Amino acid sequence: MSISLNGVTKYFGSDLVLNEVSDEVPQGSLTALLGPSGSGKSTLLRIVAGLTSLDGGHVELSGRDVTDVPPRDRRIGFCFQDYAPFRHLSVFDNVAYGLKVQRVPRAQRRREVDELLRLVRLEPFADRYPRQLSGGQRQRMALARALAIRPEVLLLDEPFAALDAQVRSELRTWVRNLQRELGITTILVTHDQGEAMEVADRLVILNEGRIEQVGAPDHVYDHPATAFVRGFLGPTTTLDGVTWRPHEIELGSPGETGVAAHVIDVIRLGFEVRVVVKDHSGSTSWVQLTHEQSRRLDAQVGEAVVVRPRAEVFEVL
Amino acid sequence: MGKGIGVGYISLIVLIPLAALLTNAFNKGLVSFWTAITQTEAIDALRLTLLCSLGAALLNAVAGTATAWILVRDRFWGQGLLNAIIDLPFALPTVVAGVTFYTLYGPLSPVHVNITGSWIGITVAIVFVTLPFTVRSVQPVLESMSFNAENAAATLGASSYQVFRTITLPTLLPSILTGTGLAFARAIGEYGSVVFISNNLPYHSEVASSYIYSLATSGQTNAAASVAVFLLMLALVLLAAFNITSVQLAKRHG
Numbered sequence: 001m002s003i004s005l006n007g008v009t010k011y012f013g014s015d016l017v018l019n020e021v022s023d024e025v026p027q028g029s030l031t032a033l034l035g036p037s038g039s040g041k042s043t044l045l046r047i048v049a050g051l052t053s054l055d056g057g058h059v060e061l062s063g064r065d066v067t068d069v070p071p072r073d074r075r076i077g078f079c080f081q082d083y084a085p086f087r088h089l090s091v092f093d094n095v096a097y098g099l100k101v102q103r104v105p106r107a108q109r110r111r112e113v114d115e116l117l118r119l120v121r122l123e124p125f126a127d128r129y130p131r132q133l134s135g136g137q138r139q140r141m142a143l144a145r146a147l148a149i150r151p152e153v154l155l156l157d158e159p160f161a162a163l164d165a166q167v168r169s170e171l172r173t174w175v176r177n178l179q180r181e182l183g184i185t186t187i188l189v190t191h192d193q194g195e196a197m198e199v200a201d202r203l204v205i206l207n208e209g210r211i212e213q214v215g216a217p218d219h220v221y222d223h224p225a226t227a228f229v230r231g232f233l234g235p236t237t238t239l240d241g242v243t244w245r246p247h248e249i250e251l252g253s254p255g256e257t258g259v260a261a262h263v264i265d266v267i268r269l270g271f272e273v274r275v276v277v278k279d280h281s282g283s284t285s286w287v288q289l290t291h292e293q294s295r296r297l298d299a300q301v302g303e304a305v306v307v308r309p310r311a312e313v314f315e316v317l
Numbered sequence: 318m319g320k321g322i323g324v325g326y327i328s329l330i331v332l333i334p335l336a337a338l339l340t341n342a343f344n345k346g347l348v349s350f351w352t353a354i355t356q357t358e359a360i361d362a363l364r365l366t367l368l369c370s371l372g373a374a375l376l377n378a379v380a381g382t383a384t385a386w387i388l389v390r391d392r393f394w395g396q397g398l399l400n401a402i403i404d405l406p407f408a409l410p411t412v413v414a415g416v417t418f419y420t421l422y423g424p425l426s427p428v429h430v431n432i433t434g435s436w437i438g439i440t441v442a443i444v445f446v447t448l449p450f451t452v453r454s455v456q457p458v459l460e461s462m463s464f465n466a467e468n469a470a471a472t473l474g475a476s477s478y479q480v481f482r483t484i485t486l487p488t489l490l491p492s493i494l495t496g497t498g499l500a501f502a503r504a505i506g507e508y509g510s511v512v513f514i515s516n517n518l519p520y521h522s523e524v525a526s527s528y529i530y531s532l533a534t535s536g537q538t539n540a541a542a543s544v545a546v547f548l549l550m551l552a553l554v555l556l557a558a559f560n561i562t563s564v565q566l567a568k569r570h571g
Contacts, residue, residue: 049472050472051468051471051472070471071468071471071472072471072472072473072474072475072476073474074472075474076472077472078468078469078472080465080468080469082463082465084463084465084466084468084469085466086466086469086470086483086484087466087488088487088488088566088569097470097473097475097483098473098474101470101473101474101475101476101479101483102474129569142469145469145473146472146473148473149473149474
């Protein structure tokens with residue numbers, strides 16, 4: 001099911017949180033709504049689900065205007081940031097909830113819930129209560145619960161924010177694969193650009209209630225439409241008044257072409273090495289090197305160098 | 318040091334009077350205790366007290382939850398004032414409440430409603446005194462409750478009524494039980510607010526506290542203490558039952 005947003009506008013009191021947002025989310029895509037906190041991304045997601053009313057514009061699902069349709073009639077699976085478990089119900093009953101209120105017969109309900117629990121690898125935990133689950137398991141329970149109503153759209157609000165690093169990266173991969181397998185149109189809200197780039201096939205970048213840019217992750221990363229997008233999607237550094245990504249510039253020996261500078265710090269972060277340099281005018285930039293590049297270069301603090309854009313970057317430009 | 322003061326304080330205020338009461342109740346033996354609590358007048362008074370208290374507690378369970386609901390979930394003019402007024406029955410001397418009810422709903426009622434001398438009058442008085450219990454126990458739970466679980470239920474296809482019955486109410490249930498238990502325990506010992514409106518007709522409209530008072534003032538200390546101890550045991554058992562159920566539910570919810 002495709003989703004189309006037409007001039008969606010929302011005020012909280014006198015604050016304009018969404019300013020005429022329009023977008024077409026294609027059937028089967030995994031779109032990341034990416035933006036800093038306060039950019040309006042969660043509000044937009046809630047508007048798609050019908051959990052928040054809008055002050056202007058309308059929302060269509062596969063061409064049908066659902067602006068005034070209550071959440072219960074939209075068939076949208078929604079996963080909340082805090083997973084919103086039904087604490088008084090077992091894992092099984094949490095997942096079965098949607099089928100129960102829709103009066104699916106008991107035997108069929110049992111079959112479908114068992115299948116979902118298998119899908120999210122929670123079968124051994126069917127009789128447990130949410131408080132007895134880990135964060136990652138609660139997240140998968142919330143996902144199974146949302147999928148139980150066979151939604152045509154899946155909305156995930158900061159789904160990995162509350163998890164520790166390792167579980168987060170495992171679940172990201174798992175959710176991406178599951179989404180591809182089910183082919184369900186999905187919108188994921190995140191403030192983490194790395195997560196958005198890794199999981200989504202489409203980015204919508206929001207800032208202060210407006211869409212800054214829409215596109216495939218690689219495209220947006222390489223061709224940011226605005227200074228905000230460039231700054232938000234990855235680290236930047238300034239060389240001679242021009243903004244670059246730190247891996248787009250390199251170091252050379254004194255006398256070669258480039259901006260003369262000297263090394264003031266070398267920071268080692270595992271496979272990545274950051275060389276901080278200061279040029280003759282006193283402004284600092286940093287260059288991102290791989291471990292291998294750094295070993296070849298062997299930059300020392302205090303050493304004189306030149307800094308220049310990489311040759312391959314010029315070819316692209 | 319702190320422990321000593323605490324234990325000493327509790328002993329002085331609660332344990333010593335309790336021991337004296339128990340001694341008084343059983344100093345003429347179990348038979349005398351049994352005779353005192355099985356007098357027809359005693360049974361009638363205890364039954365009336367229990368039924369009126371239960372009715373008042375249940376009424377306040379419903380009305381108190383509804384009141385807590387509008388205080389937390391609604392926004393309206395005068396909300397702050399209403400919130401402040403809830404505690405008034407705790408602050409007001411119960412005798413004042415009793416006299417007020419008597420003048421308002423008694424034989425000289427300006428609105429021509431006379432509920433004195435009946436279980437209705439007694440229940441109304443008890444409802445007034447126990448009003449804050451459920452409101453104040455449910456209110457904080459409702460305040461700390463996230464809307465997300467309710468929203469999740471709505472996206473799964475539940476109607477507002479289904480959301481309330483299957484998600485909201487079970488979440489509030491432990492606090493409703495706690496409030497109702499406290500209200501009930503308070504109600505069975507209520508004297509001041511009830512004594513005027515009930516008319517104290519033996520076998521008919523005499524509550525337990527009033528019966529105990531009449532026994533004590535007519536020199537029947539042993540019988541008075543026996544009925545009092547029995548009332549106390551009932552209160553303890555019921556309070557424990559409410560609390561255990563509430564804790565069990567709360568534990569499961571985590």
